[in-house]
Amino acid sequence: MIRKSTINLNYGNTAKENNLIEFIVEYTKTVNFYIDKLWEKQIFSGRFLSKDGLQTESWLSERAKQCAGKQALQIVKSQRKKKKKTKPTFSGSSIELDSRFIEIQQGNNSFDIWIKLSSLGKKIIFILPSKKHYHFNKFTNWVMKKSARLRVRKDGEIYLDVYFAKKEKDKKQEGKIIGLDCGYKKLAVLSDGVRIGEDLEDKIEKISRKKQKGKAFNRALTERNEYIDREIKSLDLKEVKAIVAEDLKLVKHGTKGKIRKEFNNKLQRWVYRYFLNRLEQHCEVVGVQLHKVDPAYTSQRCSACGYIHRSNRNGEKFKCRSCGYTADADYNASLNILNRWLQKHMVSVQ
């Protein structure tokens, strides 16, 4: 799992900014120079080798030239793959810098990191303090990957994206496993009885009342997403080592019986995809394992006796036609989700 963190490089320090812009301009020029040559020589594969008659007069360091060459080759390859006949152009809006340009230095305290960009050419060096950036604090248990992306936005603002990876072994090995069902009118119901996002319906209704793509509409979307994020963070996962959820990738559109009616609602499907993505990210941060199971019939199956029937479920209520078991429909589904995973992965299930 890789997470991205963005550092704003618009210091208001003109000399530094000019250096950075000078580098970006030269790098962009060099990439386009290489694209021209590669396109001309019809080189669309292999590795980038500057000795293939591709020398440039650029003031970039040898490393930066190599990096530009690699990026040029990638661009040409991708253009070729798309079967486009026209020569591509590099806009310079996204520069991939590999580990050789980046050095991370520990500051005076553990929250203090300095990122040093060097070897760019013309002795240009950037030292970026990260303490202003709260993301680094959140990622103290993560390993920073030694590659970065220099990005120029349309409005001219410059950003550096750095990447973090978390090791699998940091995941919890002790604790309980819980099932989670994306709810009917709420965000989710857990097999230990916890419910989250009970105001979700209100948030979604608010969006549908607004004019699409208007300012108020966008504000309502942001509000909904922030609400989902808050609800995820409110989950108490201290005693939990793993969560089992539905694999939405396995939901087939329009397959009767496999998919709940309410999932057909496009907006809601989007919400669940967003929710599960954010849940996955949160689990990475707190070290909880996230497992996914096929959601087929989890809402129609009786968690007590295993009987599957469409009419077992009626909106928010579940009543088994076979054994008479009654429960909240989402709660019943969360138990099925949990059991589906346990049956597959535990040798002995009580």
Ligand SMILES: [Zn+2]
């Ligand atoms: Zn039953």
